[in-house]
Amino acid sequence: MSTSRKRVAILGSTGSIGRGALAVVEAHPDSFEVxxxxxxxxxxxxxxxxxxxxVKRVALVDGSRRGDIPLxxxxxxxxEALLEIASDPEADLVVNALVGAAGLAPTFAAIRAGKRLALANxxxxxxxxxxxxxxxxxxxAALIPIDSEHSSLFRCLRGVPPAEVAAxxxxxxxxxxxxxxxxxIGAARVADVLRHPTWSMGEKVTVDSATxxxxxxxVVEARWLFDVPFDSIEVVIHRESIVHSLVRLTDGTFLAHLGVxxxxxxxxxxxxxxxxxxVSFGECAPERLGALHFxxxxxxxxxxxxxxxxxAKRGxxxxxxxATADEVAVAAFVKGEIPFGGIAGVIEETLRAVPGGAASDLDAVLTAEAAARDAALASVGRLHAGRN
Ligand SMILES: NC(=O)c1ccc[n+]([C@@H]2O[C@H](COP(=O)([O-])OP(=O)(O)OC[C@H]3O[C@@H](n4cnc5c(N)ncnc54)[C@H](OP(=O)(O)O)[C@@H]3O)[C@@H](O)[C@H]2O)c1
Structure with missing residues (x-):
């Protein structure tokens, strides 16, 4: 047990990952203070x-109900309030559990403020x-992934010489x-798409799991977190979600990380x-893990x-x-404005409509995001109008 408690700021505390972060704090009151x-x-x-x-400090993006927060x-x-939380002078550790492009600027703010960053976004x-x-x-700055596959790779790769990693x-x-x-698939209903077989997660990431x-x-996250080229990152379907990642070594053997x-x-x-x-959340005896399929x-x-x-490969x-086109398309699908099969069309049209440029700094990325949001909304509008 650590002698002093880590002081934590949680961006997106009301979401699936944010609530999970608070459950961790609850399990370890001597280790964390929010x-x-x-x-x-x-x-x-x-x-x-x-x-x-x-907690004495909160940020609310939609300010219309700020009066409902107690005195x-x-x-x-x-x-902008998210940036204040990301760089809160009171915090040592920032958990970024925001969903979508809204998480980008706070990630930069936390890193620039020298925080440890536990990144789900x-x-x-x-x-x-x-x-x-x-x-x-x-x-x-320390950047620690929360995404389960990357957390598991982070652990698998500890101490492995890079020259031994094939993929x-x-x-x-x-x-x-x-x-x-x-x-x-193209006509799948929202309720069916939101019913994930193995993970309980927020709406967007659940729809993103279906597409x-x-x-x-x-794959893109892994490319940047672990500095591996795209052609050394593989994807395999594993229905049980017990093996979170594997590392293929140059001698043909694998390292794997397993858990519920x-x-x-x-x-x-x-x-x-x-x-x-x-603590152990949901430990499971190996014989109860059952058969694993790939x-x-x-x-x-x-x-x-x-x-x-x-x-992503175009860079x-x-x-x-x-990513922005997907975010807009997923929101429209969940609202019933476009069919599930329309998500791909919105991404494709947006990529055609908005020319990619150099991602020289955060402003360039945010400018592209704004243009992509407009183009994707227009694409959704056309698709929606075509259905009515
Ligand atoms: N859920 C998982 O198990 C899981 C697993 C791996 C990775 N991730 C990643 O973790 C991130 C969070 O996912 P999640 O499933 O926890 O999402 P979520 O349940 O939808 O929660 C999102 C959180 O962000 C807030 N939020 C939403 N839109 C916002 C905006 N425009 N500006 C500021 N705050 C906003 C929400 O506030 P309100 O509640 O007030 O709307 C909520 O607190 C995503 O990037 C996801 O891909 C999630």
Missing amino acids: VSLSARGNVELLASQAARFG GIDVAVGP KESLVMAGSLVMREVARTG VVLTASGGPLRDVPESE LVNKAME PDMRVPIQYAMFHPEPAG EPLVHRRYPCFDLVLDA GTSPAIA
Whole structure:
């Protein structure tokens, strides 16, 4: 047990990962103290979290309900308020559990403020991986992944000489539609898409698991986190979500990391790092893990996977454009404005409409994001109008 408590700021505390981070704090009250929290608009939950953990500082992106936060708590509103939480002078550790492009600027703010950063917001690395890693190198900040595959690779790769690594292998459950006949995927209903077979997660990442955009994003994350070229990152379908990643060594053998699918495990690991993590969430005897299956990815079932990955390989602002188009398309699908099969079309049209450029700095990426958001909304509008 550490002698002093780590002071934690949690961006996106009302979401799936944010609540997981608070569960870790709850399991280790002697190791962590929560100093600040943020939400977009879920004031009820934010206020109850602040009361439960004795937090005196919160950020609320949608300021219209700031009056619902109890007196005595310092409330900052608007997107800029996230930057204040990310660089909170009271915090040693920042957990970025925001979803989507909203997480990008706070990632930079936390790194520049010299925080340890436990990063769940994969969009930060997809949209601006080279800039994020450059900033990490410049500042010497610690960046610890929360995404389960990357947390597991982070652990597998410890002490392995780079010359022994032939490839890293990310496992994918295949997502909520993995058993739906190919001809019916495009018309999948929202309720079916939101029912993930192995993981319990937020809405966007669950839809991204159905399109496999999530896995394409994870390939990009791995590329930047571990400095491996794209052609040394493989994806395999593994239905049980027990093996979180594998490292293929040059002699043909594998290292693997196994565990039950529970995000509190990688969240806890990232929050404790470099100290050893405390409790076991959902330990399971090896004989109860059952049979483990591995299958090749059938690309034609998942057109978005190649769209996003190809954009990432083109580099510059293209991955930011693809990620933003996906975010807009997923929101439209969940609202019933476009069919599931329309998500790929929105990404494709947006990539065609917005020319990629150099991702020379954060402003260039944010400018591309804004252009992609407009183009993707226009694409959604056309698709929506065409259905009515
Ligand atoms: N969930 C998982 O198991 C999992 C696993 C691996 C990686 N990840 C990654 O972790 C990140 C978070 O995912 P999640 O599933 O936890 O998402 P989530 O459940 O949707 O929660 C998102 C959080 O961000 C806030 N938020 C949403 N939009 C915002 C905006 N525009 N500006 C500021 N705050 C905003 C939400 O506030 P409100 O509640 O007020 O809307 C909520 O606190 C994503 O990048 C995801 O890909 C998640």
